[in-house]
Amino acid sequence: MKVELSLIGKAWIYLNRLKKRRLIITVLTNFKWVTxxxxxxxxxxxxxxxxxxxxxxxxxxxxxxxxxxxxxLLHQHGIEIWREDIQLVTEVIMEEAISExxxxxxxxxxxxxxxSNQGIQDELMPKIQELCINNNLSNVxxxxxKKDNYTYxxxxxxxVISFLIGKWLRMKDEELSELAIxxxxxxxxxxxxxxxxxxxASRLNADEYAEMKLHTLLGYEMIRNISEMTEQxxxxxxxxxxxxxGSGYPFGVSGEKITPFSKIVSVADxxxxxxxxxxxxxxxxxxxxxxxxYKSSYGLFDPKIVHxxxxxxxxxxxxxxxxxxxxxxxxxxxxxxxxxxxxxVEAKGQxxxxxxxxxxxxxFASNQ
Numbered sequence: 550m551k552v553e554l555s556l557i558g559k560a561w562i563y564l565n566r567l568k569k570r571r572l573i574i575t576v577l578t579n580f581k582w583v584t585x586x587x588x589x590x591x592x593x594x595x596x597x598x599x600x601x602x603x604x605x606x607x608x609x610x611x612x613x614x615x616x617x618x619x620x621x622l623l624h625q626h627g628i629e630i631w632r633e634d635i636q637l638v639t640e641v642i643m644e645e646a647i648s649e650x651x652x653x654x655x656x657x658x659x660x661x662x663x664x665s666n667q668g669i670q671d672e673l674m675p676k677i678q679e680l681c682i683n684n685n686l687s688n689v690x691x692x693x694x695k696k697d698n699y700t701y702x703x704x705x706x707x708x709v710i711s712f713l714i715g716k717w718l719r720m721k722d723e724e725l726s727e728l729a730i731x732x733x734x735x736x737x738x739x740x741x742x743x744x745x746x747x748x749x750a751s752r753l754n755a756d757e758y759a760e761m762k763l764h765t766l767l768g769y770e771m772i773r774n775i776s777e778m779t780e781q782x783x784x785x786x787x788x789x790x791x792x793x794x795g796s797g798y799p800f801g802v803s804g805e806k807i808t809p810f811s812k813i814v815s816v817a818d819x820x821x822x823x824x825x826x827x828x829x830x831x832x833x834x835x836x837x838x839x840x841x842x843y844k845s846s847y848g849l850f851d852p853k854i855v856h857x858x859x860x861x862x863x864x865x866x867x868x869x870x871x872x873x874x875x876x877x878x879x880x881x882x883x884x885x886x887x888x889x890x891x892x893x894v895e896a897k898g899q900x901x902x903x904x905x906x907x908x909x910x911x912x913f914a915s916n917q
Contacts, residue, residue, distance in 0.1 A: 595641050602626050639680065639692045643705065646676040650701045650733065657771060658740040666777035669733070670726050673708075677729050680709050681716070686865045687915050690835065696826040700739070700747075703821055708732035710817035710858075717857045718813075731785040732814050738768030738786060750829035765790060765799050781810050789814045792849045812851045816842065816858055819850075834912040836871065836890075839863065843890050859889045867892075870914035873901075878914055 600609040600623070608626060609619055623629070649672055656662045680689055693706040711732035715725045739747060742764050746757050753761060768786030772778050787799070788811035795803035797815075807815075820842060823833040833841075839859055846855035867881050871894065879896035891903035894910075901908050 600628065602628075639688045642676055642679050643692045643702070646673065646680075646705050647698050647701045649673055649676070650704050651698075654701070654704075654737065654740055657737065657775065664775055666727075666730060666775060666779075666782070669730055669775075673733060674726055674729065677705070677708050677712055677733075680705075681712050686862070687869075687913075690824060693821060694824045694826055694832050696828060699825065699827060700736070703825065704733050704736060706821035706825070707735055707814060707817045710820055711814050713861070714813045714817065714854060714858050717861045718854070727779060727782055728810055728813065731782040731810050732817060734768070734772055734782070735785050735789045735814050735818065736764065736768065737771050738764035738766065741767045748828075762790070762798050781808050784808050785810050785814050787811075789818050791815070793851060794848050796849070812854055816850050816854055819845075820858075836910050836912045840890055856889070860884065860886075863889055863892070866913065872911045872914055873908045874911055875908060877908070879908075879910075 596609055596611055596613045596615065599607055599611050602608050603626070608622055608628070613619060653664065653669060653672070656664055680692075689709070693702065693709065695702065708729045709732075712725055712729040715728045720728065742761060746753065746761055749757070765787050769783050772783040772786050773780075785808070788802070788807050791797035791800070791802050791807050791811065792815070793803055793807070793812075795801045820838060823838045823841065824835060826832045839862065842850065842855055843859050846852040863881075863884055867884065870878050870880050873879050873894070873896065877896045879894040879901065881892050882895050882900065883893040885892060885902075885904060888904050891909075894901050894903060894908075903909060
């Protein structure tokens with residue numbers, strides 16, 4: 550039931566905080582209590598359609614990004630926004646970026662247009678940066694992990710995560726742009742791999758796996774032919790499956806023979822692959838992904854890169870809620886520099902140092 554707040558005389562309004570920090574307005578009118586979900590939960594989201602007053606005047610145009618002023622205006626006119634009326638800004642940016650990346654991949658594959666490193670940067674870096682500066686990490690991860698348009702979503706996800714890691718490692722702006730574009734194009738060689746292999750739901754046989762691994766060599770050659778691309782960017786396509794201990798492919802190189810860009814993109818690539826939903830696999834729970842990558846920091850990945858990645862990702866999640874192994878919901882209070890995946894948490898007024906506790910984290914509550 551909708552209630553026009555402007556028609557309510559002297560109503561008692563009570564604000565109660567519920568789970569997920571949503572505000573509920575309870576209104577007393579005509580001796581009956583009616584509950585409305587407050588519009589404040591939609592701040593920062595984009596309108597799908599125009600919003601009109603009851604007199605037919607345009608109040609807010611389509612694609613407006615909602616802020617407090619807009620919500621006051623809607624409140625004055627007794628208008629409530631529903632979930633179907635809005636879209637997360639991250640959803641909009643991702644859709645636009647996917648379309649642009651798909652166009653770039655097709656132009657390179659079919660050689661219909663001569664592209665340049667600078668041209669690709671000009672087109673896509675604004676989108677990548679918008680996703681990187683988003684304060685709601687959970688929303689960004691949610692958008693990155695969806696299964697539709699996986700090939701291009703994966704490229705964007707790797708570019709975004711690589712950019713963030715580079716920023717946390719204090720790379721210069723010019724390097725960050727080069728790194729992000731290298732991440733965006735790291736799987737370019739897959740445009741020459743048959744779809745039957747790329748989209749196969751079951752395990753690849755030996756011949757199929759050998760053909761799949763060729764995407765690294767193919768991508769390297771394709772990127773080298775793009776104007777203004779650096780050798781380090783091309784090497785990302787070649788080396789993003791190499792590992793610190795020499796167990797990777799295509800050449801099994803190790804340590805310093807792997808470029809810094811390639812080391813960063815390899816972490817971003819594995820992270821995005823694990824969190825992603827596919828037709829044939831469910832996403833790995835986010836906390837478990839952090840655990841697996843953290844354990845791999847000595848052997849498969851560069852420890853400095855992994856430490857910076859996990860520390861900064863977990864820092865953004867301090868204050869978020871997690872599910873413990875005993876079923877309790879706890880809040881992350883503080884990270885320990887010596888053990889980033891076992892923080893100090895609080896549940897029902899009780900603090901647990903997970904480094905020394907039988908309680909462990911199962912996953913973030915937002916993923917449940």
